[in-house]
Amino acid sequence: MPHGPPEVGVGPWEGPWPEGEEYDAALLAEGDRRNVVDRYRYWTLEAIVADLDTRRHGFHVAIENWQHDFNIGTVVRTANAFLAAEVHIVGNRRWNKRGAMVTDRYQHVRHHPTVADLASYLSGLDVALWGVDNLPGSLPLETTEVPRDVCFLFGQEGPGLSESAREACDATFSIAQFGSTRSINASAAAAIAMHSWVRAHADLSGETAWRG
Template identity: 70%
Template structure:
């Protein structure tokens, strides 16, 4: 573990009147003082500084060391999203899955997706591709992971009252069409998110975040 008091990230500050605020500097500079001992430290980052989008606990760590540490603590839920028309929500789903430490993210359909929304978290989050729903369902059956669809159907069960299994995969349809008939047929249940306004649906990336947090509230150890 890091023992050095690392400098805080600099926050944006206002410039002179009429000028935009200074750009916020992310991360920390070169390590100050004797280098720490341990295989997980990255000599290049210790020398040059660490400007990655990682929590302070992982500052100056090697990439592979961070992934290994995350793998030892990952939660038992998976997330899947259908990608038949290049859904732009996938990056958001991957980023949120990383934040909640999902086991894996599964992309069903097209392999290519826009990584901008992931904010580089796809380097730390395992992402698996399934060309078809059939192959995804075969994986879930082999792994013994129940499939739970999240969409607004007349027979959907409220997510707010559903007991989520510890091991499961939460599946989301792409923006607009929602879950495909094939995924709906394979799902153990379909879950709906309570809505109280005028809109007919919730953005797929937002819905994924809500559903993942529902699992966290039921199963995660909060310290």
């Protein structure tokens, strides 16, 4: 295959089965074709989530969902890749999960009817609420010190942050652009913001970070 192996994952376990309650007997017998890193091959879903919970980072990510934004699934997938504490869906409870590529099973996803509800929840955790949108008066994200405990909030694709979201945020931050377009995709903006936290606070030593 010129662009990778013909199958994702691994086949049935060869040789004596490993011991440990983290292993899934069905996966050991039939193979593990899930999109997970090698350290989690043959593990149960519950065991993977439990292990991730011991290492989750201090940032959260939230996105408004007034028009069933198709970007939410991609945001969830990226949040899983960067090991966000939680993902928050504000507005409509239902969202398109296709872009998540099943990563929502490994990521804590919470729903809040309004931005005020989200702000109240984060206040109880002492987590700052930062809006990310290219608005007049927004501070440049690139030159701002990102706090360890923060939630990045994004608006709908197109209209951006709602008025109620802007009022609820502790501050809003912009991402520098140099071309002709007025904005970048919401999921791309979320990835940039999450990676700004990773660069500032994540442990990049040893085998903590997976790079393929």
